[in-house]
Amino acid sequence: MKPGDAVADAEPVDAPAELRREARIDLAAIEHNVARLREVAGTRSLMAVVKANGYGHGSVPVARAALRGGADWLGVVDIVEALELRDAGIDAPLLTWIHATDADFASAVAARIDIGVNSLDQLRAVAQAVRGDSRADVHVKVDTGLGRNGAAAENWGELFAVAADLESAGRIRVRGIFSHLANAGDDEDAAQIAAFQRALAAAADAGVHPELRHLASTAAALRVPASRFDMVRVGIGIYGLSPFDDATSAELGLVPALTLVGGVVAVKRVPAGTGVSYGYSYRTRQETTLALVSLGYADGIPRLASNRAPVSIRGGRYTVSGRIAMDQFVVDLGADECEVGDDVVLFGDPATGVPSADEWAAAAETINYEVVTRLGGRIVRRYPS
Numbered sequence: 001m002k003p004g005d006a007v008a009d010a011e012p013v014d015a016p017a018e019l020r021r022e023a024r025i026d027l028a029a030i031e032h033n034v035a036r037l038r039e040v041a042g043t044r045s046l047m048a049v050v051k052a053n054g055y056g057h058g059s060v061p062v063a064r065a066a067l068r069g070g071a072d073w074l075g076v077v078d079i080v081e082a083l084e085l086r087d088a089g090i091d092a093p094l095l096t097w098i099h100a101t102d103a104d105f106a107s108a109v110a111a112r113i114d115i116g117v118n119s120l121d122q123l124r125a126v127a128q129a130v131r132g133d134s135r136a137d138v139h140v141k142v143d144t145g146l147g148r149n150g151a152a153a154e155n156w157g158e159l160f161a162v163a164a165d166l167e168s169a170g171r172i173r174v175r176g177i178f179s180h181l182a183n184a185g186d187d188e189d190a191a192q193i194a195a196f197q198r199a200l201a202a203a204a205d206a207g208v209h210p211e212l213r214h215l216a217s218t219a220a221a222l223r224v225p226a227s228r229f230d231m232v233r234v235g236i237g238i239y240g241l242s243p244f245d246d247a248t249s250a251e252l253g254l255v256p257a258l259t260l261v262g263g264v265v266a267v268k269r270v271p272a273g274t275g276v277s278y279g280y281s282y283r284t285r286q287e288t289t290l291a292l293v294s295l296g297y298a299d300g301i302p303r304l305a306s307n308r309a310p311v312s313i314r315g316g317r318y319t320v321s322g323r324i325a326m327d328q329f330v331v332d333l334g335a336d337e338c339e340v341g342d343d344v345v346l347f348g349d350p351a352t353g354v355p356s357a358d359e360w361a362a363a364a365e366t367i368n369y370e371v372v373t374r375l376g377g378r379i380v381r382r383y384p385s
């Protein structure tokens with residue numbers, strides 16, 4: 001008998017029952033959103049940003065859905081995230097833009113991952129990592145006023161001169177020049193677009209002519225036509241969420257893709273005046289029914305949303321009652337009923353009658369980006385077809 005045989009012959013063992021902590025992700029919605037953003041932006045290329053595990057939605061399934069929806073580039077933060085996509089068999093053009101001091105540029109070049117370059121040092125490190133007769137594809141990142149990554153204006157001349165030399169030596173190709181907006185207002189956007197034009201002129205003066213100039217993320221792709229250039233890099237929009245305070249997903253023609261679902265794990269009838277959860281920040285006003293839900297702040301449910309955020313159970317809408325704890329929270333159902341095992345929807349597509357990620361963001365004094373990306377490691381992602 002070989003070592004594997006005993007396992008193969010054993011009775012199938014059911015997976016242990018787990019508490020319901022599910023993110024249900026509608027990949028058709030992601031396809032739709034990409035197509036919608038392509039249509040609105042009208043650019044030659046569209047990069048779907050799938051960093052941070054696809055904003056919590058699962059980077060590999062999202063990347064595939066985005067490509068089906070018409071994205072022709074994928075964007076992630078670092079080379080580690082990019083190699084995960086390559087290992088999953090995704091061969092679309094891929095850009096990374098933040099690098100560890102000891103980043104593995106050689107593996108990136110070998111895997112045809114484009115490298116965002118922020119400085120002369122990085123440009124030289126990338127050129128040195130090129131083996132044999134291969135060539136690194138780089139996108140030079142310029143700081144046009146965000147004050148984060150990207151080369152400062154006083155370094156553009158030297159950076160592009162060295163880039164031009166390395167290009168003629170066949171070590172690199174400057175495939176793109178890019179920058180990122182601060183979304184600080186119309187005047188600030190215009191100033192950054194003007195600075196970006198100066199960077200493009202500095203590149204041209206040095207003999208560098210990249211095929212892809214890109215500046216806009218979702219907000220600017222939707223509302224600032226002058227920022228669109230050859231490609232937009234869209235993240236939040238492909239997940240169906242709005243980057244704006246003054247426009248909902250539906251108003252932008254986008255469909256939220258993620259529905260966060262917990263389960264009812266206990267139901268009990270309690271008298272008026274019952275204190276609920278730590279600190280008794282909630283007390284029942286009359287005799288009522290309390291439902292206990294299987295999600296807590298360890299799952300990324302913001303504690304700040306205690307006594308504020310909405311949930312949906314059996315189509316009814318309720319508010320979290322009392323403090324959100326590590327693994328659970330309570331909902332006062334009033335005169336309504338539910339059963340152990342019922343779904344509790346925290347947020348999803350409001351067009352289906354459930355609360356939105358925006359409502360959770362407001363309840364937790366944050367933005368929808370944080371609500372979806374902070375989901376914890378116990379949440380299981382499901383992709384219903």
Ligand SMILES: *Cc1c(COP(=O)(O)O)cnc(C)c1O
Nearest residue numbers: 049180217218233234235236237
């Ligand atoms: C995250 C990110 C984006 C996407 O931003 P959204 O607002 O989610 O569209 C685009 N470009 C860069 C450089 C980013 O870091």
